Amino acid sequence: MPTDPCALLRRLADIAIAHAAPSRIATDLPPKPAGRTVVVGAGKASAAMAQAFEAAWPHPLGGLVVTRYGHAVPCRRIEIVEAAHPVPDDAGASAARRMLELVSGLAADDLVVALMSGGGSALLTLPAPGLSLADLKAVNAALLRSGADIAAMNCVRKHLSAISGGRLAAAAYPARLWTYAISDVAGDDLAVIASGPTVPDPSTLADARAVVARYGLPLPAAARARLLDPAAETIKPGDGAIAGTVFRLIARPLESLRAAADAGRAAGLTPLILGDAITGEAREVGAAMAGIARAVAEHGLPVAKPAVLLSGGETTVTVRGSGKGGRNTEFLLGFALAAAGIPGVYALAVDTDGIDGSEDNAGAVATPDTLARLKAAGRSPTAMLADNDAYSAFAAIGDLVVTGPTRTNVNDFRAVLVI
Structure with missing residues (x-):
């Protein structure tokens, strides 16, 4: 006793907690590419994951990850940016925009390594066309007070984002893409972790509208309009731009x-x-x-x-x-x-x-x-x-x-x- x-x-x-150490990333590294290696990432564990990957990767690399204020760790070759969580801020939006720019225009012999963990949905916030950061702040605040679970919250977030729901992976195409993730969601659903910026999204605009209706969310007018626009649909399973990507869960509940x-x-x-x-x-x-x-x-x-x-x-x-x-x-x-x-x-x-x-x-x-x-x-x-x-x-x-x-x-x- x-x-x-x-x-x-x-x-x-x-x-x-110790069993979920980001250092476990070093046990399974991708093959060295003929071209560049670009590291991107978001989440409360992303900086520690970047530090672990950087230490284990003997080849040239560069990149950018965004983590919550107070969660940064020093890296030599990967830039670490801190931003707000759970309600996004300008620092997170700027980091997300820069990540899209970093992976855009890469070639098939380049490698993108994405490091994702819980908190990434708010930290990797980039308004879709027609939306402002103020709109997404209002949406996040409403979701956080609603009692909705993380899958429902991220369903709405993905359809209002310019980077989530597979869009980061689509921007990186045709480069090879490896994603490492630490799961913080029920069932380890890859499409829910950090709102799935590098994986296809099976949820739909109709699903997002159903969440809004179920919880009576007071969304800004621009967000409501976006959820009615077919152009807001996320990247779906079977899309050629996302096929063949590699996903590794390095820690799970x-x-x-x-x-x-x-x-x-x-x-x-x-x-x-x-x-x-x-x-x-x-x-x-x-x-x-x-x-x-x-x-x-x-x-x-x-x-x-x-x-x-x-x-x-x-x-x-x-x-x-x-x-x-x-x-x-x-x-x-x-x-x-x-x-x-x-x-x-x-x-x-x-x-x-x-x-x-x-x-x-x-x-x-x-x-x-x-x-x-x-x-x-x-x-x-x-x-x-x-x-x-x-x-x-x-x-x-x-x-x-x-x-x-x-x-x-x-x-x-x-x-x-x-x-």
């Missing part, structure tokens, strides 16, 4: 969960991986996870304690209040309320990129006395959850998990310990 449950949960999270499960087993726990693609409203998923933990604690089902329940995926938050927080703290506050102090039950939830939403924490931990300590601090857990103020709740009792940027991203990591 662990003597410090919270420390054990932190160690499992650290192991899961399930592999990190398995690494954490091995560590839990070594610590004397029975690990149970519940899935790497769990989605839904964060507070509701938290309540459901508390129900499973209660079954383990009281009935030994579906596994006997001591056990650790592991899961990944990306929950969503429908913003109705004015508080601070991300999906992981909201998950945990929902968990704590539903668990209601079950003895021996502890939970951790973090975003593996180190940033939960837009705050400075990766996530938090919930303990059997979370609710009691909140009430002792004069805070109402129910009221704070209603106000989407889970960050403030866990900050008030000192239970935020702060890692700083990890420079990787395999989505959320959740571990529930039952002892």
